[in-house]
Each structure stands twice: as structure tokens, then as C-alpha cells.
Amino acid sequence: MxxxxxxxxxxxxxxxxxxxxxxxxxxxxxxxxxxxxxxxxxxxxxxxxxxxxxxxxxxxxxxxxxxxxxxxxxxxxxxxxxxxxxxxxxxxxxxxxQRTDEPRIDGPGPERVALLAALGKLPAAQRRAVVLHYLADLPVSEIAGRERVPEGTVRSWLTRARTSLATELNGGPQ
Incomplete structure (x- = not known):
């Protein structure tokens, strides 16, 4: 059975x-x-x-x-x-x-990938200064206060970072 x-x-x-x-x-x-x-x-x-x-x-x-x-x-x-x-x-x-078609979002473009790679090569202080100044729109004085350094140091970091990024992204200073 x-x-x-x-x-x-x-x-x-x-x-x-x-x-x-x-x-x-x-x-x-x-x-x-x-x-x-x-x-x-x-x-x-x-x-x-x-x-x-x-x-x-x-x-x-x-x-x-x-x-x-x-x-x-x-x-x-x-x-x-x-x-x-x-x-x-x-x-x-x-x-x-539910919606069957999810919106397709393209991944980061080659420019963004290159920028992130170039930012990753900067020293930590310069990278923070660039991100805070250009991406978070903070003035140099506020970055200096956060980092506890003189404003001139932040301006120096930004100048060095821009030079390094230009060299890395464009093959030379601009």
C-alpha cells in the first residue's frame, strides 16, 4: 500500500x-x-x-x-x-x-570613472578639500574651520589638487 x-x-x-x-x-x-x-x-x-x-x-x-x-x-x-x-x-x-518595466539607469560614464580614479590618487586632505569645495559648495573658510587649518592651506590644497587632476585627466596642466 x-x-x-x-x-x-x-x-x-x-x-x-x-x-x-x-x-x-x-x-x-x-x-x-x-x-x-x-x-x-x-x-x-x-x-x-x-x-x-x-x-x-x-x-x-x-x-x-x-x-x-x-x-x-x-x-x-x-x-x-x-x-x-x-x-x-x-x-x-x-x-x-507593480510596474513591469523598471527604469533603466545607465552606470557611470567613462568621465566619471576617470574622475573618481583621479580623486582616489590625491592625498586625503586634498581630496577632502576638492569634494567639500566643488561638490558640497562649501567656501574655503568653512573648509578651513572643519579641517582646523588656515585658509591659505586649504587654497594650497585646492591648487595642488586641481593641478594633479588636470595632469591625470588631460595628460597635462591646464
Missing amino acids: SAITDRETPITPREHPPSFDEVYAASYTDLAVQLYAYFGDRQEAQDVAQEAFCRALARWDGIAGYDDPVAWIRRVAWNLAVSRWRRARTAMNFLRR
Whole structure:
């Protein structure tokens, strides 16, 4: 007999309720197979079956007294499966409503790549001065205050940096 057509292995009636381990050993595989038929994904089916058994374990003192504790676990597993399916469907519907064409943004051009490479070759103080003055539009006085140097030093850094950048980018001073 195949596992798909077999019913869950019955737990024989006893005077005392079955232990969780007994129910788990007798029912996990059957439940996972049933859920696999629903999901079509073995890992998802096993995850849902495990979650259902985890929830049962947390409440085992009460569930063990039921006439059919496996029915409770099965119901929880199916509820979890339906919830996951609904969440997945909602996510797919959301994704379908999104724009399919993302705007294409070109990468940096060769001029920008060359500029960044040339800036990377400058000493750190000169590079900071160029970035703060030309990209952040800070005046020389403010750069001097931030770097804690005289304004003349900042002007010197900028002059040296411009000369180095011109040599690096154009092959000579401009």
C-alpha cells in the first residue's frame, strides 16, 4: 500500500491518553504527504506539518484528552496551509500590479570613472578639500574651520589638487 492511500496509523485506545511522541511518530509522515499533495512542495509541506505539531506540543495536556488528537493537528496544519497559500496569492497579486518595466539607469560614464580614479590618487586632505569645495559648495573658510587649518592651506590644497587632476585627466596642466 502506498503512503498516499493509507489512512493515518490509528493509535490504539488506552486507559491513558497517548503521548505526544507516539502521535508524532504515527502521524507526521501521513500529514506531510497530505500537505505535499496540496502544496506540491515537499519542504513547504514538512514545514507546515512541523508547525502544526509544534503548536500541538505547546497545548498537549489539553489535546491529548481529545478523542482524536490527530484530527486537531490535521485541522491546524490545513489552516496553516491555507493561510500560507493566501499570503502567497496576495503577494503574487501585489507583484502583478507593480510596474513591469523598471527604469533603466545607465552606470557611470567613462568621465566619471576617470574622475573618481583621479580623486582616489590625491592625498586625503586634498581630496577632502576638492569634494567639500566643488561638490558640497562649501567656501574655503568653512573648509578651513572643519579641517582646523588656515585658509591659505586649504587654497594650497585646492591648487595642488586641481593641478594633479588636470595632469591625470588631460595628460597635462591646464
